[in-house]
Amino acid sequence: xxxxxxxxxxxxxxxxxxxxxxxxxxxxxxxxxxxxxxxxxxxxxxxxxxxxxxxxxxxxxxxxxxxxxxxxxxxxxxxxxxxxxxxxxxxxxxxxxxxxxxxxxxxxxxxxxxxxxxxxxxxxxxxxxxxxxxxxx
Numbered sequence: 001x002x003x004x005x006x007x008x009x010x011x012x013x014x015x016x017x018x019x020x021x022x023x024x025x026x027x028x029x030x031x032x033x034x035x036x037x038x039x040x041x042x043x044x045x046x047x048x049x050x051x052x053x054x055x056x057x058x059x060x061x062x063x064x065x066x067x068x069x070x071x072x073x074x075x076x077x078x079x080x081x082x083x084x085x086x087x088x089x090x091x092x093x094x095x096x097x098x099x100x101x102x103x104x105x106x107x108x109x110x111x112x113x114x115x116x117x118x119x120x121x122x123x124x125x126x127x128x129x130x131x132x133x134x135x136x137x
Contacts, residue, residue: 021050024127027137030059032071032080038137039083046090053126054087055118057097060137064096064115065106081112088114095123 023045027038042052056064063070063080070079088094095118101107108117126132 021045021048022129022132023050023052024132024134025052025054025137026134027054027056027060027063028058029137030062032073034137035060035063035080036073036083038135039080039087041135042087042092043083043090046087046092052087052092054084054092054094055097055123056095056115057100061096061100061104064094064111066110066112085112085114088112 023042025038025042027035029035038054042054046052062068063084068081070081072079073083084094094115096111096115098118098120101110101117127134
């Protein structure tokens with residue numbers, strides 16, 4: 001009986017420390033292949049049940065602008081924006097950095113559905129969480 005109680009307590013402790021992997025992808029490049037590489041890895045992480053957050057800054061913010069045509073990338077012949085829409089559909093949180101909108105003259109309404117302006121304090125708090133893995137493109 002003592003063994004069973006100890007085993008149950010250990011299971012509860014492990015369950016409390018277990019968490020899903022978290023991936024933060026910061027994309028700032030205006031290059032479609034660099035954008036695509038980051039988005040592909042974010043998609044693979046989602047498929048492997050990770051929590052994914054994408055921050056688009058600088059020229060990469062244009063990927064989130066409604067009506068912007070992008071370069072189709074092989075082998076799937078999809079644009080970075082189409083890839084981004086797939087990530088959003090599959091549960092990724094996607095934001096443009098706080099500097100993007102005011103410095104491009106764009107408004108939140110110019111963004112595709114599912115993309116929001118980032119709040120720097122929230123992004124910093126997320127990055128400071130233990131176990132968050134980061135990628136930059």
